[in-house]
Amino acid sequence: MTIEFKGRVAIVTGAGGGLGREHALALAARGAKVVVNDLGGARDGSGSSLGAAEAVVAEIRAAGGEAIANCASVTDWDAVQAMVQQAVDTWGRVDILVNNAGILRDKSFAKMDLADFKLVMDVHLMGAVHCCKAVWPHMVEQKYGRILMTTSSSGLYGNFGQSNYSAAKLALVGLMQTLSIEGAKADIRVNALAPTAATRMTEDLMPEAVLAALKPEAVVPAMLVLVSQDAPTRTILCAGAGSVEAAHITLTQGDWIGLGSEAPERLAAQLDTVRDRSGETVPPNGSAQGSLEVARAIAKLG
Template sequence: MKPIRFDGQVAIVTGAGAGLGRSHALELARRGAKVVVNDLGGAVDGTGGSISAAQAVADEIIAAGGEAMAHGANVTSPEDVADMVETARQRWGKIDILINNAGILRDKSFSKMSLEDFRTVVEVHLMGSVTCTKAVWEGMKEAGYGRIVMTSSSSGIYGNFGQSNYGAAKMALVGLMNVLHLEGRKYNIRVNTLSPTAYTRMTEGLIPPEAGQLMTPESVTAGLIALVGEDAPERTILAAGAGGYAAAKIYETPGVYLPPEQQTGEHVAAALARITDPAGQEEYEEGGRQTLKFLGHAAAHFGIKMG
């Protein structure tokens, strides 16, 4: 089995002052990467801030013989992020890996949630990932190499009560991955998504301590490492937790074609059982394939030759 190493590579890990981010940063460093340990140092809800948590992780890496620097950039601030990336480039020359891990929680039912709490969570998870990715994207294109990981969640992929803000942001990151995968492919930029479950300060109180003993951050980090190596996959949603690893995929059913006279709400409702039948479903890599499928059915109905 070929070991996954990152010797000579530079990685940025956001939200790396504790929990999963800390675990990611330590393991990347152990495998040879120079690591930018980013953390605003705020509370779980995003309030407050201190670089001490990030510095402690950087110090831990350095004490173990690795190379690291701490940076307290707020991932939602383009100016902060630009400074973080430029500082890392001045010190080490490049950025090879970006782990978008920073996040906050402001859980409430949708009825009780303020728009401010919704917007703030989306800003940190989605726009924070966008801002950090944008800051390293051109450099990776020029280098012809890059590995980027978004951090999604089962809350977005499947849903969890009281997390409409968090779930919306987390599913949006899957859409971001899908597009950046296509745009980055010819530059050898591979973009993947990690969907973790672990016992951290963000899940403390939601998961029984005895279960938490099994849900170690390190078990999730093992999945992360597989997503950022030289031979990393592309456009993969890797779910990881408690030693379990699975891929989450979005499929589309073959569906049905309804002729013009049947293109009504009533006929669609009547055909829902056939529309939702999973037999023959496919995974699409580009949205255009859906359009071609529908056009193909329509063209066949009217006897029109396509292309």
């Protein structure tokens, strides 16, 4: 079955270049009307210009698609609200949100200024929060929505020099987990994508041969599936160089160590058992942890 977006309205943030541009072009090519959002700044977040977004809009229109440009900063709540209203005023609805905007301020944690930590959190995490909050009432009212968070292997697994970026990217997974639960009754499906791609954000971080294999367009199929009508929800896909994997936050079966003064020593002795991944699960929600622990305590204590 062909994945298509005829009649759908999509907002893609950070769509003036790199992955965001590929996302916007692909959605438009398959029928979506697209708000191309880009601050038009440098990759560290400085400066702004509508030119980058307008260039992508021109590409979409030249190919026969529909698009409008927007240069709101995702850190500006009022500007984000106005962007969503622009989409609704132009096309009457908003169906898809691809949270792609981001910046880098890489440095080891010891050398990182707190201002650079906070700015990266503001753009990646609060930027996505602002966009989700602005589209949410529209998606609830129409009982349809598809939201994509852009996470990262740096957030899922860590990366030297990216404590700010890592913290923000894993926070987006937590946001996805809860929004997917809260949005379920209105058919709002929320997923996350961890891309590996050669863009302006990564050009200084990888050898030339590796960059050549990591074309941004190779990530697009995963994005299209995660925002499609038949999309899953609460799914983390990792994609790059033509491959796609799934990441999970799991819970091991663990072990009961009880209470009392010797409990820390029992835990230390049983730590390998607690960390044993055989039989691990992907909990449906946060209360699953407590349910497992209470059930085991009742079984042990009778």
